[in-house]
Amino acid sequence: MSIVRDIASVAKGMSITFKEMFEPTQVENYPDGPGPMHGAQFEERFRGQHVLQRDENGLEKCVACFLCAAACPANCIYIEAAENTAEQRISSAERYAKVYNIDYNRCIFCGYCVEACPTDAITHGHGFELASLNATSLVMRKEQLLTAMPAQPTTPTLPK
Numbered sequence: 001m002s003i004v005r006d007i008a009s010v011a012k013g014m015s016i017t018f019k020e021m022f023e024p025t026q027v028e029n030y031p032d033g034p035g036p037m038h039g040a041q042f043e044e045r046f047r048g049q050h051v052l053q054r055d056e057n058g059l060e061k062c063v064a065c066f067l068c069a070a071a072c073p074a075n076c077i078y079i080e081a082a083e084n085t086a087e088q089r090i091s092s093a094e095r096y097a098k099v100y101n102i103d104y105n106r107c108i109f110c111g112y113c114v115e116a117c118p119t120d121a122i123t124h125g126h127g128f129e130l131a132s133l134n135a136t137s138l139v140m141r142k143e144q145l146l147t148a149m150p151a152q153p154t155t156p157t158l159p160k
């Protein structure tokens with residue numbers, strides 16, 4: 001009887017195997033997939049490489065208040081503040097971050113910096129390819145974290 005039971009178990013297992021062979025593939029084709037993510041897919045809440053945001057006028061949202069650095073348990077945010085001037089306005093407040101570095105050798109992606117930020121200047125993006133044999137390259141500078149300038153509205157052309 002035990003042989004019959006074993007054969008039945010194998011047959012049941014193989015039936016599931018054959019059924020799955022004709023189902024759509026569920027695995028991600030990373031890194032050979034299409035698009036900028038090379039086939040990787042994420043939930044919206046995935047915490048990847050940070051993004052420093054701009055406001056609707058293209059000014060940097062970061063006002064160099066240091067709250068994110070103070071909240072960071074891994075001590076991996078380094079900021080140098082500078083004053084905005086009439087000739088050179090970088091953020092809408094008094095100060096801006098002249099230097100803003102995040103050391104991804106230390107970051108644990110806890111999100112505390114994002115929660116601490118009063119201006120929503122720092123958010124988590126979906127960038128995840130953060131492995132390197134060169135530890136220095138994992139210290140990301142502001143220029144690497146800053147989002148692109150918003151597209152300028154096109155001037156409507158008047159009908160002739």
Ligand code: SF4
Pocket residue numbers: 071072073074075076077102106107108109110111112113114
């Ligand atoms: S996610 Fe956490 S560890 Fe990483 S920079 Fe922000 S506060 Fe620091």
Ligand code: SF4
Pocket residue numbers: 061062063064065066067068069079097116117118119120121122
């Ligand atoms: S990212 Fe936010 S919390 Fe950090 S210094 Fe800039 S404004 Fe302050």
